[in-house]
Amino acid sequence: MEESTMKRSATVSNPFTTSVAGGSDFCDRRQELAELERLVQDGQSIVLSSPRRYGKTSLALHLQARLREQGFLTVYVDFFSVLSEQDFVTKLAKAVVAGIGRGASPGNFRSRLANLFRSFTVTFEARPEGIVVSTALAPGTSPATGLDDVMEDLFSYVEKNHRKACCVFDEFQEIATLPESKRIEGTLRSHVQMHKSISFVYVGSRRQLLMDMFGKNRPFYGSSGFMTLNSISSDDFVPYIVQKFSESGKTCSPDIASLIYDHVAGYPSYVRRLAAFAWGMTETLCTKDIVEASWNALLDDTTALFEATWTGLSPIERRALTSIAVEPTSQPSAYEYLQRYHVPASSMQKAIEALKMLDLVEYDKEWHLVDPVMTAWIKDTRSNTI
Structure with missing residues (x-):
């Protein structure tokens, strides 16, 4: 290799980002972005779903960047690691504070938060990379009261300042795993349906769990439209x-x-x-x-x-997952199929439902794995366990 080529290879960074894609790294999604922008401008809320790592977060953040250019207040919060109702409320409050304070100097930041957040103690520190925010529930305040207050305070700020807003709740389905999920959903819906100045984009990759949250007999039923991301x-x-x-x-x-x-x-x-x-x-x-x-x-x-995913499955779920990886099928309960992969008839449907809830398998003319690389990994390393 010539010396000039060696120098160039040493100084040029890899152009393929494997994290959230922004700017010139953002590929296509023009139609989805335009549709989301139109819906939010019309004041509608949307459930945005797809398999994991399909680009939902990149799309949602790209949307919010465009909306900020139009004067929107934007709030982004990732609930993937939410641990409790208090953790949920604190994450939400911190995201709201960061959204309201975006671009402000320390002095202006403090003035923007004046008379807001009755139930929270807000602290911030000015650093070279920007303002770092911390939030905590005020002593004696329950998480339920804190959620009521932060939602009401957010809507009050938007209306007082005559602004529109867009909130992105990433991995929103994770709140369904909390014991207080029904109360959280009910409180959020009560505020969302009373105030039309804010659009919400509910993003999720555990699709069945997310869809169930917006199904019948749940607080969010009928509150939002739906958009599914396909591959590029x-x-x-x-x-x-x-x-x-x-x-x-x-x-x-x-x-x-x-x-x-x-x-x-x-x-x-x-x-x-x-x-x-x-x-x-x-x-x-x-x-x-x-x-x-x-x-x-x-x-x-x-x-x-x-391997971590595999370890978390039951033996029957592993067999079902392996059978579908090796041989996608429209009839997993067929006698010959069950015999071929040694899965009891009484267990196959239950295993598939569990795998579907984990977003490991999906049905499109036939059952197959969602993840093509996992499919190859199972074929290479696990198929001999059947």
Whole structure:
């Protein structure tokens, strides 16, 4: 390799982000973004669902960035790690404070929060990277009262300042795992239905759990529209891969980019990760052999996660998952299928329902695994356990 190429490879960073994609890293989703923007501008709320790592968070944050340009107040909170009702309320309050204070100087930040948040103690510290906020329920305040107050205070701030707002509740379905979930849902809905100045985008990747929250006999029933993210088409992703290689001084032909896309069945985050491995292994020209080596690296990289998921399943659930990975089927309870994979008839349907709730399997003409890389991992490492 020539010295100039070595210097360029050492200084150019990998152009394929494997985290939240923003700016030029954001690929396509033009139609979904425009539709979400239109719905929020009309004051509607939306349930945004898809499998894990499909780009929901990137899309939601991209939406909020565009809305801020139009004067919207935006609030983003991730409930993935929520542990309790108090944790939920504290996370929400912190996100509301951060949204209201976005872009403010320390002095202006304090004035924006004046006479707000009766149930919370808010502290903040000015750091070079920005203002760091902490919130805590005031002594003697119950989480239920705190949730009522933070929602009321948020709506009061928006109306007082004559603004529209958009709140993104990421991994919203996780509150359904809390003992107080019905109370939380009821309190949130009571505020949402009384105030129309704020749109909510409820984002989730455990799709069955999320859909159940908006089903009949639940507080949120009928409160929101629904949008499902599909995979990004190869017509959009392949040119994106080619361009990213080119911009960083390397070459990936459309045929090789298509191979990257097809290897992971167009699954958005895996397309980026496989492309990132391939880019890292490429000196000047990406080849089929490099893609194959990158695929093996991706399998190695995901093994720990898949093993953790596998360990959390019951023996029957593992057998059901393995059978569907090896042989997708529209009739998992058929006698020959059950005999072939040694799953009792009485257990298969229950196992599939559990796997569906975990978003590991889905039905589209036939039952198959949601994750194409997990499918390959099971075939390579677990199919001999049947």
